[in-house]
Amino acid sequence: MADAFKKQIKVLWPDWLSVTALIFGFYIVGVILCQIIMRTDKDVNSYFAAGTVVGGCVAALFIVLLLAVEVSVHFNLEISMGFTRKYFWASYFTVSFAGCILNVAFLAVLNAVENSFLKMLYPGWENEIDFQPYLLKWGLLAALILAVAGCLCGILIMRFGRKAFWTLWALWMIGFLGVPRIADAVESAPNSLFGKIGNAAAGFAGSIPLQNWVVFAIVASVAGLAASYILIRRQQVTV
Numbered sequence: 001m002a003d004a005f006k007k008q009i010k011v012l013w014p015d016w017l018s019v020t021a022l023i024f025g026f027y028i029v030g031v032i033l034c035q036i037i038m039r040t041d042k043d044v045n046s047y048f049a050a051g052t053v054v055g056g057c058v059a060a061l062f063i064v065l066l067l068a069v070e071v072s073v074h075f076n077l078e079i080s081m082g083f084t085r086k087y088f089w090a091s092y093f094t095v096s097f098a099g100c101i102l103n104v105a106f107l108a109v110l111n112a113v114e115n116s117f118l119k120m121l122y123p124g125w126e127n128e129i130d131f132q133p134y135l136l137k138w139g140l141l142a143a144l145i146l147a148v149a150g151c152l153c154g155i156l157i158m159r160f161g162r163k164a165f166w167t168l169w170a171l172w173m174i175g176f177l178g179v180p181r182i183a184d185a186v187e188s189a190p191n192s193l194f195g196k197i198g199n200a201a202a203g204f205a206g207s208i209p210l211q212n213w214v215v216f217a218i219v220a221s222v223a224g225l226a227a228s229y230i231l232i233r234r235q236q237v238t239v
């Protein structure tokens with residue numbers, strides 16, 4: 001078992017190094033964009049860590065895509081090289097989860113640097129949103145959700161092929177196009193269909209205590225892990 005983890009770390013560390021580089025690159029882009037906006041808009045008198053937001057959002061999307069795309073490649077390669085399915089699943093998920101944790105920690109460090117930088121440049125200005133407490137409190141849960149989501153999506157596509165791919169693609173497009181439209185309608189047209197849906201969803205979400213959402217996220221992650229394990233045990237090598 002220990003050998004499986006060592007081999008998996010050796011195979012996967014370049015992927016997670018690329019995630020770290022991606023976070024840093026888009027973090028710099030976010031910092032630059034924030035500075036351009038703050039120096040050109042004379043009405044601005046507060047700031048927020050745009051670099052953290054841009055770097056974190058891009059990294060979250062990239063992590064899910066990376067795991068979804070590469071799980072089948074590593075599965076076929078490593079099973080053909082003598083890994084058992086049980087050891088592959090355990091080592092691949094654990095190393096991926098550890099990679100998520102390390103990159104969340106890296107983002108928290110960048111956020112601390114960005115907060116200090118902005119506070120020094122704009123003394124007396126208000127920080128609109130301090131992301132540091134959220135990263136420290138919920139970073140581990142976020143890393144778990146990303147690792148489970150990426151691995152499960154990849155295993156579903158590997159197991160069910162195009163049906164799973166197009167189903168996941170449809171769900172992504174519904175969220176990508178529908179959620180911003182609903183959020184905009186809540187403010188601009190609250191009596192429209194999308195506005196009513198948004199208000200109802202917000203009311204429902206707000207009526208449930210935060211700790212219940214945390215429990216739901218943990219239960220869903222455990223269920224996703226169980227489903228991925230069951231599917232991977234039945235998956236055949238295709239190459």
